[in-house]
Amino acid sequence: MGAGMPAEKSMRFWPSAKRLMRRLAPYRARLIAVVSLGTASVVFSVVVPKILGRATDVLFAGVIGKRIPAGTTKEQAVAGARAAGNDNIADMLKRMDFVPGEGIDFTRLSHIVSLAVVLFVGSSLLLWLQGYILNDVVQGSIRTLRSDVEDKLNRLPLPYFDTQQRGEILSRVTNDIDNIAQTLQQTLSQLLTSLLTVVGVVVMMFVISPILALIALVAVPLSFVVTKQVAKRSQKQFINQWKYTGTLNAHIEESFTGHELVKVFGRQKESEAIFADRNDKLFTAAFKAQFISGIIMPSMMFIGNLSYVAVAVVGALRVASGSMSLGDVQAFIQYSRQFTQPLTQVASMANLLQSGVASAERVFDLLDADEQTPDHAKPGVVEHTHGRVAFENVSFRYVPDKPLIDDLSLVAEPGRTVAIVGPTGAGKTTLVNLIMRFYELDGGRITLDGVDIATMRRDALRSEIGMVLQDTWLFGGTIRANIAYGNPDATEEQILAAARAAYVDRFVHSLPDGYDTVIDEEGSNVSAGEKQLITIARAFLANPSLLILDEATSSVDTRTEVLVQHAMAELRSGRTSFVIAHRLSTIRDADLILVMVGGRIVEQGTHDELMAAEGAYHRLHNAQFTAPAEVPA
Structure with a gap:
């Protein structure tokens, strides 16, 4: 049952991430718009600290100018500072743009602040528009991915589903795809914005001060090394997290579907023990994945703070020496924060990216599964x-x-009824599965009216076949819709005729809403026998050329069975029918009875002929209808 489960190691992060990104290719034009809007937004936001630095210079110059006597020139103020032995102050005054005796130039300050506000607002609007377009791209690509998975499931052969737990498949189709959507939604925009911000900030830092820029950039290789080491250790845990999510879902789905049997046989403790074991494994893997990847954020913050301290100290010394203005240092400190923040964001997205790529690998594993022969x-x-x-x-x-x-x-x-009997595992159901081409032959061939069914289109072949199984299948919907499933184009009169022929009409009027009664997904509001009758009515409505009945009356009571047998006789009239039967009383009137043992036909003939032969069929018949002479004590 574990076939198809992901291995503990991923098939490599980058190839899977690239394959996931290629699914966005149909939205190339919108992605270009996203990049353009993001670039413009980042440019606006990156320019603002430099502008605010000018505002700081205006404020500082106004404070200094107010303290210097009016009528003094800037050169005189600088010379006076040097004469007093304050060379650092002299260098600082020489770099500043102030007017002695005048205070803060509020007109100039208001213009600078207004420009900064306009750029902030413009950046936010562009970022909002980028997010709107990106949301359309992500949801559209996920819709396509879901459609591809649905189409893939329809192209997979039956053996694939025989080797997979339903809960595991459901987890890939639901949980993993949802996780991919969440990852793309949360990381694409932020990742693009962060990377563009890093580039823009680096450019501005070198424009302001190459020395301080080099000090700030020391954090980059150190951050890269930390992120790489942590990510390498957490990726395996993310793979395990989603693997154990699938196995836990599989157990929950099985336990819920068979909850009545679990209670009847008193296996609650065993079921709870399996749940606890798988839940613990999921907890351990999820804890390790989140904890290990969570180390990235505080590590990056620590490295960023070290860089911030170094920039602040060196910047203060350069202001004191007159090499930089106070506004430039303030702008640079803002840029250093803007520089470390996107790096931290990129690092913090590592766990999301790893989790999303791990889910993508599981979905790609399903998409890459071998399909049925075309x-x-x-x-x-x-x-x-x-x-x-x-x-x-x-x-x-x-x-x-x-x-x-x-x-x-x-x-x-043509028109004959072939009954297939034999012990469990003899190959009876396999025989009809081969007729339906649920499996491909290893040798020989099966023909329908002389045409090899292996050369026919599957949908054309199956459109000629009607099937009623021992295990009934009804979907959540009305009784009318479940019957009409056999022929979506059927009229109301045809649906009612099929219902009457299968004796559904006998019980449906006792239900509150008649044919509009909604059957829940488990079919718990109708009995097992009534569900069987609805599936038989569905086969009536399909009006197939070839009929397959797999113990189709096993769930009905004795009186209803007699009625259904008459209905089945009418349904089989003029059609070739294959009837799998365990109760030999239901196939007495078959034109041909095949007795299968170990995948071989050991006897064939009519009921009377096989009884007279006193072989395998005779023994099966006596085992069912001959009572023991004595009942053991």
Whole structure:
């Protein structure tokens, strides 16, 4: 049951991430718009600290100018400071743009602040528009991914589902795809903005002060090393987290579906123990994944703070020496914060990216699964369906080294009823699955009216076949809709006729809403026998050329069985029918009875002929209908 589960190690992060990004290719034009808007937004936001630095210079110059006597020139103020032995102050005054005796120039200050506000607002609006477009891109790509997964599930062969737990498949289709959507939504915009911000900030830092820029950039390789080491250790845990999520979902789905049996056999403790074990494994993997990846954020903050301290100290010394203005230092400190912040954001997104790529790998694993063999380019076509089915030296096995059916040949003539009996595991259901092409043959061929079914389109073949299974399947909807599933184009009168023929009409009027009664997903508001009758009515409505009945009356009571047998006789009239039966009383009137043992037909004939032969069928019949002479004490 573990086939198809992800290995503990991923198939490499970057190839999977690139494959995920390629799914955004159809939205290339909108992605270009996203990049353009993001670039413009970042440019606006990156320019603002430099502008605010000018505002600081205006304020500082106004404070200094107010303290210097009016009428003094700037050169005199600088010379006076040097004469007093304050060379640092002299250098600082020389760099400043002030007017002695005048205070703060509020007109100039208001212009600078207004420009900064306009740029902030413009940056926010562009960022909002970018997010709107990106949301359309992400949700559109996820919608396409869901459609691709749905189409893939329809192209997968039945053996794939035989080796997978339903909960595991559901987890990939729901949880993993939702996680991919969340990852793309939260990281693409922020990642783009962060990277553009880093580039813009680096440029502005070098414009202001190359020395301080080099000090700030020391944090980059150190941050890269930390992120790489942590990410390498957390990726394995994210793979485990989503693997254990799938196994836990599989157990929950199985336990809920069979909760009645769990209670009847008193296996609650065992079920709870399995749940606890898998829940603990999920907890451990999720804790390790989140904890290890969570180390990135505080590590990056620590490195950023070290860089901030170094920039502040060196910047203060350069202001004191007159090499930089106070506004430039303030702007640079803002840039250093803007520089470390996007790096920290990128690092903090590492856990989201790893989690999303881990989910993507699981979805890609499903998309890469081997599909059923494609239909022929020039498919065989049955011009006029009569229903003659022939098995010609058919061989089949589920497992290569365990033969099941070898060199089987038989012919079902049009309009005849072929009953298949035998012990459990004899190959009865396998035989009809081969007719439906749920599995491909290992040898020989099966023909329908002389046409090899392996050359026919699957949908064309199955459109000629109606099937009623022992395990009923009804979807959440009305009784009318469930019957109409056999023929979506059927009229109301045809639906009612099929319901009457299958005796659904006998019980449906006792329900509150009649044919509009809604059946829940478990079908708990109708009995097992009533569910069986609805599936039989569905087959009536489909009006197939070939009919397959897999113990179709096993869930109905004795009186209803008699009625259904009459209805089935009418349904089989003029059609080739394959009937799998365990109760031999239901196939007495079959035209041909096949007795299968170990994948081989050991006897065939009518009921009377097989009883007279006193072989395997005779023994099966006596086992069912001959009471023991004595009841053991």
